[in-house]
Amino acid sequence: MAKQTAPVNKNTIVEVTFEDLTHEGQGVAKVDGFPLFVPYGLPGEKATVKVVKLQKGYGFARIMEMSEASPDRVEPPCPIYKECGGCSLQHLSYEGQLRAKQKHVQDVMQRIGGFPDVNVLPTLGMDNPWTYRNKAQVPVGEREGGLIAGFYQKRSHEIIDMETCMIQGETNDQLVQHVKEICQKYGVEAYNEKTHKGNLRHIMVRTGANTDEIMLVLITRTKDLPHRKAILEEVVEAFPNVKSIVQSINLKRTNKVIGDETRVLWGRDVIYDTIGGVKFAISAQSFYQVNPEQTEVLYGKALEYAGLTGDETVIDAYCGIGTISLFLAQKAKHVYGVEIVPQAIEDAMRNAELNGIRNVKFEAGAAEDVIPRWVEEGVEVDVLVVDPPRKGCDASLLETILEMKPKKVVYVSCNPATLARDLRVLADGGYGVGDVQPVDMFPQTGHVECVALIELK
Numbered sequence: 325m326a327k328q329t330a331p332v333n334k335n336t337i338v339e340v341t342f343e344d345l346t347h348e349g350q351g352v353a354k355v356d357g358f359p360l361f362v363p364y365g366l367p368g369e370k371a372t373v374k375v376v377k378l379q380k381g382y383g384f385a386r387i388m389e390m391s392e393a394s395p396d397r398v399e400p401p402c403p404i405y406k407e408c409g410g411c412s413l414q415h416l417s418y419e420g421q422l423r424a425k426q427k428h429v430q431d432v433m434q435r436i437g438g439f440p441d442v443n444v445l446p447t448l449g450m451d452n453p454w455t456y457r458n459k460a461q462v463p464v465g466e467r468e469g470g471l472i473a474g475f476y477q478k479r480s481h482e483i484i485d486m487e488t489c490m491i492q493g494e495t496n497d498q499l500v501q502h503v504k505e506i507c508q509k510y511g512v513e514a515y516n517e518k519t520h521k522g523n524l525r526h527i528m529v530r531t532g533a534n535t536d537e538i539m540l541v542l543i544t545r546t547k548d549l550p551h552r553k554a555i556l557e558e559v560v561e562a563f564p565n566v567k568s569i570v571q572s573i574n575l576k577r578t579n580k581v582i583g584d585e586t587r588v589l590w591g592r593d594v595i596y597d598t599i600g601g602v603k604f605a606i607s608a609q610s611f612y613q614v615n616p617e618q619t620e621v622l623y624g625k626a627l628e629y630a631g632l633t634g635d636e637t638v639i640d641a642y643c644g645i646g647t648i649s650l651f652l653a654q655k656a657k658h659v660y661g662v663e664i665v666p667q668a669i670e671d672a673m674r675n676a677e678l679n680g681i682r683n684v685k686f687e688a689g690a691a692e693d694v695i696p697r698w699v700e701e702g703v704e705v706d707v708l709v710v711d712p713p714r715k716g717c718d719a720s721l722l723e724t725i726l727e728m729k730p731k732k733v734v735y736v737s738c739n740p741a742t743l744a745r746d747l748r749v750l751a752d753g754g755y756g757v758g759d760v761q762p763v764d765m766f767p768q769t770g771h772v773e774c775v776a777l778i779e780l781k
């Protein structure tokens with residue numbers, strides 16, 4: 325129990341032992357039961373820390389001197405690790421990261437889901453946990469009249485210029501650099517968040533890992549893009565694998581990156597990539613997993629948990645461009661996919677056609693609205709796959725699942741907290757929670773993806 329009054333004050337210097345690690349990579353130490361969150365502290369380490377801030381019930385501190393370092397501690401290889409808000413676990417060995425993620429999922433299952441005994445398997449990691457990202461999305465700004473593009477500083481919207489990111493695919497970094505230089509040369513104005521003036525907001529690059537096709541997206545505040553022709557020519561000349569250049573117009577004052585209106589400036593409106601032998605068309609607005617190597621591992625697990633024999637009717641809720649749906653359709657009788665972004669559903673239909681897969685049906689809409697209607701229309705589901713965004717499944721969708729009673733639910737989740745919350749609802753409604761498999765889709769960061777198998781008792 326946390327005490328009412330803090331046993332430390334601001335600026336108190338105290339010797340602590342770290343007991344835990346938050347998913348944001350902060351060490352947790354307790355002083356007479358009062359938790360202190362300390363950047364870069366690792367479980368088992370002893371250090372002298374200085375309290376920098378107190379809140380009700382907890383505080384923040386900074387490491388002054390390490391007296392006993394963890395055997396899992398490594399020198400972060402990235403030179404900008406401490407400033408950048410992207411990675412948070414580079415000071416922990418990769419093996420240590422995988423263990424920490426498994427433990428985090430176990431803790432959350434227990435604390436939020438009330439599942440003390442659920443079987444959380446060891447995290448499936450990568451052989452080379454670097455340069456894995458197929459997508460770069462960098463904010464553009466100005467400094468002393470020059471264009472900068474890179475990353476947001478930790479806990480801020482201050483842009484820091486960057487040339488390479490160690491978790492980013494190399495071609496993505498090179499193209500971002502090139503675009504930055506060209507835009508600088510032609511005097512393209514960077515967008516300014518504070519004044520909502522200027523134009524170029526973000527540069528986004530996506531590469532098909534198995535096709536090497538590249539899409540460049542220039543996200544602008546206005547419809548204008550001066551020197552457009554010259555910019556495009558220079559990009560295509562230097563990067564012949566660029567198959568699509570798109571402008572996305574985002575008129576709003578918002579943190580959302582991609583705007584509502586897109587137009588093709590050069591080439592196609594999509595690039596192609598393959599996952600496990602299935603070919604996918606990907607457009608600028610659509611969600612597509614950022615770690616292609618681990619996506620195959622993740623989808624492979626989902627397929628294994630679905631245990632299809634060829635006779636099953638499957639629903640893939642939150643289907644995006646139909647990646648999981650088409651993966652499963654090869655082994656199922658019929659797959660229904662639902663997704664809220666209409667453009668993604670257009671891609672999904674196109675992807676089904678591209679692969680000659682006919683036993684699928686896609687519909688645009690909210691899963692919680694569309695699935696109850698399918699049930700009313702007589703669709704009988706054997707396996708339901710859900711892969712919701714971070715906020716988890718809509719409560720009414722969980723109710724629908726309990727009414728539909730599919731034999732199996734395969735839950736793919738990018739947020740263990742909402743996974744645990746939703747599994748509790750399904751468990752209370754008559755389902756048994758089987759294995760939970762963490763998959764490391766985002767090495768060096770605190771994020772962890774899970775696949776869980778839930779079966780009707």
Ligand code: SAH
Binds near residue numbers: 612
């Ligand atoms: N399964 C896909 C996409 C997962 S990401 C893949 O692996 O690629 C989650 C998806 O859910 C996004 O495409 C998002 O647009 C969609 N989404 C968000 N809220 C939704 C809702 N209420 N109903 C259906 N889809 C939703």
